[in-house]
Amino acid sequence: MTVRSSVTWRDVAVPGQPRTAAASAELGSRDAAAASDRAAVPRKRARPVQEPGLKRANFGEGPGLPTLLLLPQFLILLFFFFIPSLRALTQSVLLADPFGTTVQFVWFDNFKALFASVEYRQSVWVTLQFTVGQNVLTLLVALVLAFATDRIVRGRSVYRTIILLPYAIAPAVAGILWAFLFNPAVGPLAQMLHSLGVAWDPNLNPNHALILVTLAASWKHICYDYIFLVVGLLAVPVSLMEAAAVDGAGPIRRFVSIGLPMLGPTVFFLTVMNFIYGFFETFAIIDAVTKGGPAGATNILVYKVFVDGFVNLDLGSSAAQSVMLMSFALICTLLQFRYFDRKVNYGV
Amino acid sequence: MKRATFMAVLFTILALAPPASAARIEVQWWHAMSGVLGDRLNEVVEKFNQSQDKYTVVAVAKGNYDEVTNGVIAAYRAKRPPEMVQIAERGYLTMLLSEAVVPVQDLLEQKGYKVDFADFIKPVASFWSYKGRMSALPFNSSTPIFWYNKDHFQKAGFDKPADTWQELEKQLYAIKAKGISECGTVLPGDFYWSLLENYSAINNQPYGTLANGFGGLGTEFVYNKTKVVSQVARLKKWLDDGIMQIAGQGFSPEQLFTSGRCSTFVNSTASHGNIERNATINWSATFLPHESDIDPPLNSTIGGGAIWVMKGHTPERYEAVAAFLNFVAQPETQVWWHGATGYVPATKRAYELARERGYYKDHPTREIAVLQLSRGTPNENSRGFRFGNFVQTMLAQRQEVEAVFAGQKQPQQAMDDAVKRGNEILRQFEKLNAGKDLGGDR
Numbered sequence: 001m002t003v004r005s006s007v008t009w010r011d012v013a014v015p016g017q018p019r020t021a022a023a024s025a026e027l028g029s030r031d032a033a034a035a036s037d038r039a040a041v042p043r044k045r046a047r048p049v050q051e052p053g054l055k056r057a058n059f060g061e062g063p064g065l066p067t068l069l070l071l072p073q074f075l076i077l078l079f080f081f082f083i084p085s086l087r088a089l090t091q092s093v094l095l096a097d098p099f100g101t102t103v104q105f106v107w108f109d110n111f112k113a114l115f116a117s118v119e120y121r122q123s124v125w126v127t128l129q130f131t132v133g134q135n136v137l138t139l140l141v142a143l144v145l146a147f148a149t150d151r152i153v154r155g156r157s158v159y160r161t162i163i164l165l166p167y168a169i170a171p172a173v174a175g176i177l178w179a180f181l182f183n184p185a186v187g188p189l190a191q192m193l194h195s196l197g198v199a200w201d202p203n204l205n206p207n208h209a210l211i212l213v214t215l216a217a218s219w220k221h222i223c224y225d226y227i228f229l230v231v232g233l234l235a236v237p238v239s240l241m242e243a244a245a246v247d248g249a250g251p252i253r254r255f256v257s258i259g260l261p262m263l264g265p266t267v268f269f270l271t272v273m274n275f276i277y278g279f280f281e282t283f284a285i286i287d288a289v290t291k292g293g294p295a296g297a298t299n300i301l302v303y304k305v306f307v308d309g310f311v312n313l314d315l316g317s318s319a320a321q322s323v324m325l326m327s328f329a330l331i332c333t334l335l336q337f338r339y340f341d342r343k344v345n346y347g348v
Numbered sequence: 349m350k351r352a353t354f355m356a357v358l359f360t361i362l363a364l365a366p367p368a369s370a371a372r373i374e375v376q377w378w379h380a381m382s383g384v385l386g387d388r389l390n391e392v393v394e395k396f397n398q399s400q401d402k403y404t405v406v407a408v409a410k411g412n413y414d415e416v417t418n419g420v421i422a423a424y425r426a427k428r429p430p431e432m433v434q435i436a437e438r439g440y441l442t443m444l445l446s447e448a449v450v451p452v453q454d455l456l457e458q459k460g461y462k463v464d465f466a467d468f469i470k471p472v473a474s475f476w477s478y479k480g481r482m483s484a485l486p487f488n489s490s491t492p493i494f495w496y497n498k499d500h501f502q503k504a505g506f507d508k509p510a511d512t513w514q515e516l517e518k519q520l521y522a523i524k525a526k527g528i529s530e531c532g533t534v535l536p537g538d539f540y541w542s543l544l545e546n547y548s549a550i551n552n553q554p555y556g557t558l559a560n561g562f563g564g565l566g567t568e569f570v571y572n573k574t575k576v577v578s579q580v581a582r583l584k585k586w587l588d589d590g591i592m593q594i595a596g597q598g599f600s601p602e603q604l605f606t607s608g609r610c611s612t613f614v615n616s617t618a619s620h621g622n623i624e625r626n627a628t629i630n631w632s633a634t635f636l637p638h639e640s641d642i643d644p645p646l647n648s649t650i651g652g653g654a655i656w657v658m659k660g661h662t663p664e665r666y667e668a669v670a671a672f673l674n675f676v677a678q679p680e681t682q683v684w685w686h687g688a689t690g691y692v693p694a695t696k697r698a699y700e701l702a703r704e705r706g707y708y709k710d711h712p713t714r715e716i717a718v719l720q721l722s723r724g725t726p727n728e729n730s731r732g733f734r735f736g737n738f739v740q741t742m743l744a745q746r747q748e749v750e751a752v753f754a755g756q757k758q759p760q761q762a763m764d765d766a767v768k769r770g771n772e773i774l775r776q777f778e779k780l781n782a783g784k785d786l787g788g789d790r
Contacts, residue, residue, distance in 0.1 A: 095780050098421045101447040102780060119747075119769075179597050186599070203596035204587075206754050290597055295750035311414050312740035313421075313442065314776075 085326065091319035098313040110320035119296060120304070120321070127300040130214055131278030137218040138274055139267065142225035147255050149230055160230075167223040171281070175288025178216035202290065206297030209290050213298045216289055217282045224277075225270050232266035233259055272336045276329060301325055374404045375661075375668045376430035380416045380653065381488070382409060384621045388688045395684075396675045403668035405432075413439075413653070414739075420658070424448050429658040431669050434487060436653050437475065438738040441561075443656050444483055445736075445781050450657040450666075452673060453482040459670035463677045467695045471647055471721050474562075475732040476654050484654035485673050488691045490618040491648045491717045492542035494637065498630045500611040503528045508632075509612065512640040513582065520591050523611050532591040534601045534610040535583070540742050540749070541651055542614045542636070543583065544576055549649045549730040551575055551642045561734035565778040569741070569770045572763035575639060581759040584752050594753070602626075616651060617717035620690025633713040635720050646730040648720045652691065683707075692717045736777030741770035 092111070095104045114120050145163055152159050166174065181189045184201045193200040202209040236259055244254045283302050286292060292299035292307060299307075302325060309318030381389045386409055393407045410416040413436040420433045435443050443449055456463050465473065465482050472489050476482055496509050504523045510516045520532030536542055548555045553574040561567040571577075586592035593610060595601040605613035606627040614636065623631060638645035655676070657669055675681060682698035685691060687707060693699045699718055702708065708715040724730075735741060748766035751757040757765070 095776070097446060097780060098417075098442065099446040099448045100425050102445075104780065119744075183596055183599065185593070185596065185604075203594045204753055206756070288597075293597075293747070293750055295754050295756060296747050297754075307743070308740075310418050312737065312743065313417070314737070314740060314773075 088319045088322050088326070091315055092323045093316075094319075095316050098315060106316070110316040111324075114317060114320050114324070119299075122296055123299050123301050123304045126210065126296070126298065127279065129210065130217070130282075130298070130300055131275055133210075133214045134218050134221070134278045134282075135271060135274040137214065138221050138225050139270060141218070142222050142229050142270075143260075145222070145226050146229035146233055147259070150233065151251065163226055164223045166220050169220070171220060171284035172288045174220050175216055175285040178212060178219070178285075179289045182212050202294075204294060206295055209294055209297045213282070213286055213289050216285050217278065220285065221274065221277055225274070228266050228270055229263065232263045236262045268339065269336065272332055275332055279325065279329065372402060372404045373664050373668045374406060375432065375665050375672070377405055377407050377432040377434070377655070377672075378410045378416055378420060378430045379407055379434040380409070380411065380413045380436070381434070382412075384625070385488075385618070385689055388621075388685065391688070392676070392681065392685060395681070396672055399675065400671070403671055405668070405672050424658065424660075427660065429660060431661050431665055432655050432657055432672070434653045435484070435656050437651050438742065440476070440484075440654075441734060441736045441738065441777070444478055445784050448659050449483070450659055451478075451481060451483045452485045452655070452657055453477075455657055455666060456670055456673060459667060461670055461674040463674060464695075464697075467697055469692070469694060469696060469699070469718070469722055470726055471730075471732060472650055472692070472694050474726065475650050484656045485676060486650075486652070486654045486694045487676060488618065488652040488685075488689070489650045489694055490616040490652045490691050491650055491721050492536075492546050492614055492636060493617050493633050493713075493716045493720065494635060495605060495613040495615060495619075495623065495631060495633045497529070497605070497608060497611045498632050500528050509634055509637070511635070511637060513637045514640045516637045517582070517586075517591075520586075520611065521589075524589075524591055529609065529611045530590075531593040531604070531610040532586070533593075533612040533614070534604040535587075535592055535594045536601050536613065536615050537595075538616075538651075539583075539614075540746050542616075543579065544571070544745070544749075545733055546636065546648045547579055548574065548576060549647065549732075550636060550645045551639050552646050552727070552729050554729050555733060556735060559728035559731065561736075562728070562731060565736060565774075565781060565784075567735060567774060569735075569767040569774070572760070572767040577759050577763050580749055580752055580763060583749075584759065587753055605629075606631075617692065617714070618652065618690050620714065621688075633716055635716060644724060647723050647726050649730065649732045650692075650721065686714070687711075690714060690717075692721060735770075735774060736781065737773045741773045744769040744773065 093105060093107060095106045095109070096102065149156065149160065169177075181187045182193075182200070182202060184190045184194070184203065190200050199205075200208055202212045240258055241254055244258055249257065279300075280302055282300065283306065286298055286300060286303045287306075290298040292303050301321065305318050305321045305325065308314045308321065312318075377393070379386075379389060390407055393405050397404050408430070410419045413434075416433060417435060417439055420429060420435075423429045429448070453463075453465060465477075468482075468486065469489075471491075472486050473482065476484050476486050494509060500523055501508060501519070504519065504526055506519050506522075510519055523529055524532055545555065547553075548571060553571070553576065554560065555571050555574075555576075556567045556569045558564050558567040583592060587594070593604060595604050601613065602615065602619060602622060603626075604610045605615075606623055606629065608629045617633075635645075636648060655673065657666075657673075661669075677695070679693075679695060679698040679701050682693040682695055683702050683705075686693040686698065686702060693702060703715075726732075745766040748757065748762040748769075752759050752762045
């Protein structure tokens with residue numbers, strides 16, 4: 001019912017639709033409205049505006065109340081998205097003293113310098129390795145865990161809770177934990193690796209550092225993917241699974257041949273979310289585990305934005321970098337909107 | 349409701365407060381000192397507040413140096429800067445050319461205080477002055493010294509660490525070979541400061557053109573053509589041979605020394621407080637080593653912070669600021685701060701005072717930094733470092749050195765790249781500040 005309200009608000013604005021008719025629908029009792037609502041469903045596709053019993057949320061006349069209700073969200077967007085974005089855009093074409101006392105307009109010099117810089121290209125490459133690695137690892141582990149959820153009979157809720165725990169841990173804390181576990185001098189897991197003959201040292205070896213932050217970032221995000229996958233698996237029609245079981249397919253075969261394909265849209269959505277997570281939300285982990293080092297091996301784009309802006313005080317370059325990142329996030333989101341809705345049909 | 353409670357509380361406080369304090373002028377000082385150093389700083393402020401009844405200085409800890417810098421930038425842009433702020437040495441040119449500060453010497457003279465600026469120790473004074481005038485008041489000045497584990501050296505049959513890098517290397521290899529300690533030394537977190545910049549000053553190596561930047565913004569780095577390259581190669585060799593260890597993220601290199609794991613440690617004299625408190629070993633300290641073919645070695649240079657005065661406040665508040673700065677510059681305050689923290693006394697008179705009182709008889713290691721800073725006559729290579737965007741060039745350099753440690757680059761290649769990157773950053777600073785006269789401050 002409440003979900004419908006947004007639809008009706010749009011309907012009211014349709015030209016030719018008398019407002020009084022829509023308003024009179026409000027007079028119907030709650031039950032009557034609900035009943036006619038259900039009845040209206042088959043006809044809805046044909047002419048939604050003429051549904052007689054469709055409940056219209058009462059916002060009164062004019063845009064006053066709706067605007068007021070939208071205001072908090074709008075203000076949040078204004079102060080935390082639009083104004084900062086605009087500031088970043090202007091700053092990215094300026095060469096400025098951090099105090100803002102000396103400002104020069106430099107056109108696209110900041111971007112040119114960025115594309116010419118070896119470090120920026122290295123950072124893009126590192127980010128790509130990091131996010132792809134993190135994505136694959138997170139999804140694979142989450143899939144295995146989600147598959148296992150169905151097989152566990154006793155203590156399923158305990159199992160789920162334990163898997164969800166990392167989500168409740170602050171990224172910085174998680175980062176310090178992993179840095180400690182794998183510290184070559186004192187970390188127990190590092191000692192284990194050493195005894196296996198691996199010269200593990202993330203403080204010196206760029207590859208080890210990248211592996212370490214990828215592990216830490218994935219560990220933190222597996223639970224997120226896990227929830228979606230478990231729910232996705234629940235939505236797989238039981239009849240299909242049972243039919244396959246009757247035909248003699250084992251649990252793994254059923255999962256691979258039926259569960260996985262049906263999870264397609266979920267996996268696609270999660271891939272996009274994982275990329276966004278990798279791009280933006282792994283800052284704290286990098287800061288706690290490696291600080292972008294050694295030799296820039298874990299200097300992912302979002303961390304570079306921070307260091308250039310807040311440590312190096314190179315505001316122009318930092319702004320140019322965040323504009324690049326912002327465009328990237330936009331592309332991700334557009335891709336998701338465009339393809340997610342299309343492929344969501346199960347066709348069952 | 350909340351507002352009402354707040355007002356009620358406010359009125360109660362006002363009613364209870366002694367009337368005298370209402371007349372006090374309050375000024376803020378944002379700083380970056382934490383732990384023991386933060387406590388000591390608060391004591392300095394408390395001493396000042398109690399020494400008179402006209403002004404109150406409020407010290408506000410704003411995190412580390414980077415965070416303080418960002419805090420004051422944001423506050424200045426919002427037109428609400430604190431009256432005073434403590435900024436690290438690398439931020440000197442950024443602050444000086446920001447047009448957001450009031451030169452300290454101008455302010456003190458204008459308010460009628462007679463601080464003897466000629467009395468400041470040479471490398472300290474020259475670092476913080478522009479054209480012979482002090483722009484910020486040196487508050488916590490330090491310099492790297494060489495810390496060592498006495499027992500390790502004695503067990504290996506050495507009285508003390510050698511004066512030269514060549515001899516020292518033999519000692520460290522011997523200590524390791526005899527199984528006395530796991531590692532000869534630990535890489536300091538700020539190795540670029542102690543083992544590259546101060547190394548250059550002590551060994552009379554140019555770091556940049558135009559007297560390391562004192563001659564103008566057109567300066568360029570040249571350390572890829574000096575002994576710095578072989579110094580980086582030496583560190584890499586020590587690392588490969590297990591003579592030097594890296595503490596790594598989340599661990600302080602200091603711990604590897606104070607716990608007795610590594611035999612030596614190059615670090616700031618300001619770690620006296622921490623080492624005295626944490627060390628379980630029989631430690632001592634001495635001068636930084638120098639190259640065997642450089643004799644006599646020159647002075648080292650300073651690190652640490654100074655107090656900057658921000659623009660945009662009323663004359664009354666500047667009265668308070670000047671009174672406080674004058675208080676900080678007094679020999680008594682300097683001697684107390686020196687003893688309480690390990691930072692060097694900024695003036696010669698304060699140093700004399702500490703010596704007359706026999707302070708160094710009980711604390712011989714506290715004198716090393718002063719002696720090392722003031723030995724000989726500073727020349728263009730040892731006067732200090734004045735580069736724009738100095739934090740940024742340093743981080744680029746550190747990244748290149750890490751590439752050497754990781755085995756990705758040869759020392760010469762890495763230093764060439766570091767210089768190239770650094771010079772690009774310097775040119776950007778020069779472009780931004782074009783027209784702001786900096787020529788000829790030698």
